[in-house]
Amino acid sequence: MFQAGQISAHDHDDITNNRKKYKRLKILLDVLNRNQLYASFEYLLKSLQLTQLLEALNADTPYIFILSKDALCIQHNFTTLQDELPGADAATNMMESVLSESNVSDIESCNGTYRQKSKLLKILILNEQYACKKLFEAIRTSLKREDLIQKMRNHSEGIIRRGKPVLESSLRCLTTACLRIHEDFLYDELEPRDLCDFLFEEEAVDILSHDKITETNRRRKQVKFLLETLMENKNDCFHFFLYILQRKHYDYIRQTLEQNTPSSSVEVDGVRNEPIQLRLAVQYSTGTEMHKILYQHINSFDTSVLRDMISRGQITIEHATSISVEVQLRHTSEKPVPEREDDKFKKVLRNVYKMLEKAETYLTKVMNSANQLQIRIHVQNSYLESPKSSDNIRKKMSSNYQKILDEMQLSLARETLSRCTGNVADLWKKIAPESGSRTQRMCDVLHFIFQHKGNRVEFEKILKENGLKNVAEINAF
Numbered sequence: 001m002f003q004a005g006q007i008s009a010h011d012h013d014d015i016t017n018n019r020k021k022y023k024r025l026k027i028l029l030d031v032l033n034r035n036q037l038y039a040s041f042e043y044l045l046k047s048l049q050l051t052q053l054l055e056a057l058n059a060d061t062p063y064i065f066i067l068s069k070d071a072l073c074i075q076h077n078f079t080t081l082q083d084e085l086p087g088a089d090a091a092t093n094m095m096e097s098v099l100s101e102s103n104v105s106d107i108e109s110c111n112g113t114y115r116q117k118s119k120l121l122k123i124l125i126l127n128e129q130y131a132c133k134k135l136f137e138a139i140r141t142s143l144k145r146e147d148l149i150q151k152m153r154n155h156s157e158g159i160i161r162r163g164k165p166v167l168e169s170s171l172r173c174l175t176t177a178c179l180r181i182h183e184d185f186l187y188d189e190l191e192p193r194d195l196c197d198f199l200f201e202e203e204a205v206d207i208l209s210h211d212k213i214t215e216t217n218r219r220r221k222q223v224k225f226l227l228e229t230l231m232e233n234k235n236d237c238f239h240f241f242l243y244i245l246q247r248k249h250y251d252y253i254r255q256t257l258e259q260n261t262p263s264s265s266v267e268v269d270g271v272r273n274e275p276i277q278l279r280l281a282v283q284y285s286t287g288t289e290m291h292k293i294l295y296q297h298i299n300s301f302d303t304s305v306l307r308d309m310i311s312r313g314q315i316t317i318e319h320a321t322s323i324s325v326e327v328q329l330r331h332t333s334e335k336p337v338p339e340r341e342d343d344k345f346k347k348v349l350r351n352v353y354k355m356l357e358k359a360e361t362y363l364t365k366v367m368n369s370a371n372q373l374q375i376r377i378h379v380q381n382s383y384l385e386s387p388k389s390s391d392n393i394r395k396k397m398s399s400n401y402q403k404i405l406d407e408m409q410l411s412l413a414r415e416t417l418s419r420c421t422g423n424v425a426d427l428w429k430k431i432a433p434e435s436g437s438r439t440q441r442m443c444d445v446l447h448f449i450f451q452h453k454g455n456r457v458e459f460e461k462i463l464k465e466n467g468l469k470n471v472a473e474i475n476a477f
Helices: 009-016 021-034 038-047 051-058 069-076 078-084 088-094 101-108 113-126 128-141 146-162 177-181 183-189 192-201 207-214 219-232 234-247 251-257 290-298 301-310 343-367 390-399 401-407 410-417 425-430 438-451 453-465
Strands: 276-283 324-333 375-383
Touching: 009 021, 021 038, 021 207, 038 051, 069 078, 069 113, 069 128, 069 146, 069 192, 078 113, 078 146, 078 192, 088 101, 088 113, 101 113, 113 128, 113 207, 113 410, 128 146, 177 183, 177 219, 183 219, 183 251, 183 438, 192 207, 192 219, 192 234, 192 410, 207 219, 219 234, 219 401, 234 251, 390 401, 390 438, 390 453, 401 438, 410 438, 410 453, 425 438, 438 453
Parallel strands: 324 375
Antiparallel strands: 276 324
């Protein structure tokens, strides 16, 4: 169309320079609509003998794409294959005989190894029977995993036999209205990439919707697209969403959706996402383990004010001799900030003081001491050196802790832990959905990562690979 002078060089570049297929398609459709080029586009399709596409466009009813048995089996085992296939490069090389140059480019444009394998599988599904058979051949001959093929066949047959899943009675009465009621809560707690993968397995979202949700880098934007898809409710999407919450033990989200009133969240004026470092030191009487009690209390759900404060920085709990709490608030900036001109820092300090006032009642109660609780705040303005080591990576991550925490979800945690050293096995169960809120589970992941310098370095690489490089950059107030 560009050669025929039907679209401009600017429109041509907008379409072809975009590395995401669903965005290329959207831009193309916008160009065709804006320039009234549908007749020219139809003529082009005829000249290229794309008869199936022409028939779909000229049909009076929406085109239904019927998958082959092998393609459907791959879709039903979408998450299993992401886990079982080798690394993205190896998997792509294994299937290179059925991939075009454009296919490979689309795979490489995705961020992170799981998203790249996800893209590969969707391309194979779209390429239908021959490509899908090639995948089964590769699993059988290259990977020598006949057991995996049998597992996939059994799972797919089970989904077909089951049909539309039955919901528990507490979920049956829910409608999409609950998504609006608890929208703020869902923006905080949903893990859209995993949920969308499960919805795709259940044929509740199509490939284009899956691309739009999962190939967006930022979690909150993924949540926005997921909620829009659920509200639209094509293919009974909302029903399958509730079924996934039921089957995958997202009890924390289920219980909230079943409430009629909006869930509340702690929000302090102007504090959210501010780079504050906090150090908590607990002093206690000999023979007690007050630091453990306090730490458990901080991580419980009834101390949301204190936990929200602590989640903005680092926690260091140390032994001492008497009961007290000391919080060190440190202004992190690339340059020293004049003390009198630092109005924004003073605002943050005032807000932290408000949180401490609320937290004092919790701390006094849990410590159960006759001694009066003392809360001392030490303020220190300082600046950070340019990042050259894992310690500086830790400083960067600490200064952006809340932003990093906001991006964390199960898929990113899983990819991170697969490349971490240390006692990773104990953490897998703690980060599963049945363990509670996304925020708390991902706090546990970040705490594990921050303890080992090698893991911190690896985590920074993973953030970059997943298009989240800017999340861990040092920003001044």
